[in-house]
Amino acid sequence: MTIADLEPTTPRREDEHPLYRVAGVTRTYTQKGRIVKALTGVDLDIMPGEFVTIQGPTGGGKSTLLQLLGALDTPSTGSLLLDGRELASASAKELGRIRAQEIGFVFQGFNLIPTLTATENVDMALEPLGLDRAQRRTRVAEALAHVGLDDRGDHLPTELSGGQQQRVAIARAIVKRPRVLLADEPTGNLDESMRDEILTLLESLCAEGITIIVVTHDSAVARHATRRLRLTKGVVQDITK
Ligand SMILES: Nc1ncnc2c1ncn2[C@@H]1O[C@H](COP(=O)(O)OP(=O)(O)OP(=O)(O)O)[C@@H](O)[C@H]1O
Ligand SMILES: [Mg+2]
Numbered sequence: 001m002t003i004a005d006l007e008p009t010t011p012r013r014e015d016e017h018p019l020y021r022v023a024g025v026t027r028t029y030t031q032k033g034r035i036v037k038a039l040t041g042v043d044l045d046i047m048p049g050e051f052v053t054i055q056g057p058t059g060g061g062k063s064t065l066l067q068l069l070g071a072l073d074t075p076s077t078g079s080l081l082l083d084g085r086e087l088a089s090a091s092a093k094e095l096g097r098i099r100a101q102e103i104g105f106v107f108q109g110f111n112l113i114p115t116l117t118a119t120e121n122v123d124m125a126l127e128p129l130g131l132d133r134a135q136r137r138t139r140v141a142e143a144l145a146h147v148g149l150d151d152r153g154d155h156l157p158t159e160l161s162g163g164q165q166q167r168v169a170i171a172r173a174i175v176k177r178p179r180v181l182l183a184d185e186p187t188g189n190l191d192e193s194m195r196d197e198i199l200t201l202l203e204s205l206c207a208e209g210i211t212i213i214v215v216t217h218d219s220a221v222a223r224h225a226t227r228r229l230r231l232t233k234g235v236v237q238d239i240t241k
Contacts (some may be wrong), residue, residue, distance in 0.1 A: 025078035031083035040234035104173030108185035163194030
């Protein structure tokens, strides 16, 4: 037997490198003198184009990990590379730039501004990008069309269904053309049919090349994933079968 016989049969694409490389990441919170170890040692690679779900018990560290991946927070120790750049030691200014340009966020509660229309809510995400008004108008219209809401741009959030509000939130997340979309329980406030609508939309975005990372309690959501992770007591386990 030669070394060549031991090579894996699936060819490894040499040009593919991880979108995220998480190594030995911990996150410890200090709350009124008490220490909470939310993440105790996370090692994880996420490749471009994956649809990853993160499940696990309440308090397991899911939202904490998503905030680190979203450059909203930095690890207490360890290394967190986004496309080869170290986020753990990046300046607040650099983290802000990365969030504005490269990362889309979606939350359980939609987090739309109630006094702004769907169009205005989506447009807000373009503020830091320095585009002119015509470019912004085109991008916002495209994003709303992408989520099937081209005829709802003038509606306020209260004039939209829950599923439609979440689609506006997804339009706001994708209008900046991010590399990755991070979602924390995006279907938690939706009924089953609206949940399925949102999942179909996330799958189509993934097919277009956006990496999708979703925290969820719902195993129906996890069935759409290409990789399923479980986070328990601050440690990640791969549960893709
Ligand atoms: N800002 C904070 N300050 C102090 N402790 C925190 C903070 N945020 C989270 N924690 C603690 O860290 C641990 C992990 O919390 P996290 O929100 O990441 O859990 P989760 O898996 O998202 O839970 P859930 O499913 O309930 O949303 C919990 O014990 C929590 O109390
Ligand atoms: Mg959470």
